[in-house]
Amino acid sequence: AQSVTQPDIHITVSEGASLELRCNYSYGATPYLFWYVQSPGQGLQLLLKYFSGDTLVQGIKGFEAEFKRSQSSFNLRKPSVHWSDAAEYFCAALILTGGGNKLTFGTGTQLKVEL
Amino acid sequence: GAVVSQHPSRVICKSGTSVKIECRSLDFQATTMFWYRQFPKQSLMLMATSNEGSKATYEQGVEKDKFLINHASLTLSTLTVTSAHPEDSSFYICSAEAPSGQYFGPGTRLTVT
Numbered sequence: 294a295q296s297v298t299q300p301d302i303h304i305t306v307s308e309g310a311s312l313e314l315r316c317n318y319s320y321g322a323t324p325y326l327f328w329y330v331q332s333p334g335q336g337l338q339l340l341l342k343y344f345s346g347d348t349l350v351q352g353i354k355g356f357e358a359e360f361k362r363s364q365s366s367f368n369l370r371k372p373s374v375h376w377s378d379a380a381e382y383f384c385a386a387l388i389l390t391g392g393g394n395k396l397t398f399g400t401g402t403q404l405k406v407e408l
Numbered sequence: 409g410a411v412v413s414q415h416p417s418r419v420i421c422k423s424g425t426s427v428k429i430e431c432r433s434l435d436f437q438a439t440t441m442f443w444y445r446q447f448p449k450q451s452l453m454l455m456a457t458s459n460e461g462s463k464a465t466y467e468q469g470v471e472k473d474k475f476l477i478n479h480a481s482l483t484l485s486t487l488t489v490t491s492a493h494p495e496d497s498s499f500y501i502c503s504a505e506a507p508s509g510q511y512f513g514p515g516t517r518l519t520v521t
Contacts, residue, residue: 327509336414336501336514337452383451396442396503396510398451 295320297386299399306374307407314369314402316384325387326367327396328358332380340382343367354378379406411435412504414513421492422521428488429516431502437482438504443475446499446515458485492520 298317306312318324325344329337341352348360358369367384384399411434421427431441439460444452456477457465464477474496476488485504489496497520503510 329512336412337503337512339509339511342509395454395457397454400451403449 295324295386295388295397297384297397297399299382299384299402301402302400303403303405305405305407308376309373312369312371312374312378312404314382314384314404316367316369316399317365318367318384318386319365320386320388323360323362325389326358326360327385327387328352328356328367328369329383329385329398330354330380331383331401337383340369374404374406376406376408379404410506410508410511412502412511412513414500414502414516416516417514418517418519420519420521423493424491426488426490427492427518428486429500429502429518431485431487431504431513433483433504433506433511436504436506438485438506439482440505441479441485442503442505442510443477443485443487444501444503446501448499452501455487489518492518494520496520 296319300315327342328340331337340356341350343350343360350358356371360367382402385396388395413432415430441458443455445455446452454467455470458477458479460479460482466472479485499515501515503512
């Protein structure tokens with residue numbers, strides 16, 4: 294079955310430390326891949342997306358993600374985390390269908406930042 | 409650009425009543441909009457795909473008669489929760505599809521008492 298997996302439910306890092314959030318996908322072909330961030334009670338904000346081309350994608354707020362086909366992964370990274378980065382992060386994959394392009398979300402990773 | 413709004417942001421209703429949630433694309437036209445439901449500390453579950461001028465496509469397990477979706481214009485889709493029950497309490501999020509991707513509204517917190 295097609296799916297998106299985020300193995301880490303919770304992650305805690307110290308402010309200023311580096312961050313990597315894991316995301317794996319299971320699809321027959323390479324899907325379009327996204328990372329979103331959700332602050333408490335808020336909708337989702339797109340951090341970055343990968344459609345094709347360069348496998349290292351730069352996003353907003355200093356985030357980047359690397360697509361690795363051999364590992365079916367699309368991990369999100371940030372060199373130095375800020376306290377304001379504390380939020381829920383969702384990886385998503387886009388399935389192109391005749392009835393609309395459906396996003397499938399991972400279960401999310403809750404990031405806590407220690408000061 | 410690509411801003412999506414939802415109204416209301418928060419609503420409380422009594423069991424048995426109906427409540428309507430609006431999703432608007434403010435600065436672009438969206439042929440397709442999506443409705444998601446998010447339970448506490450869980451991921452987003454796609455409920456239905458809303459296409460302008462046609463019937464919505466519901467995901468398996470979603471009651472189409474309970475969750476009525478109308479996409480009457482290229483900038484507005486509505487979700488009506490009919491005969492609401494406490495188990496319908498949830499965070500409902502819409503998104504609108506633009507050429508550059510999907511853009512999400514801020515969500516509507518529904519509480520059914």
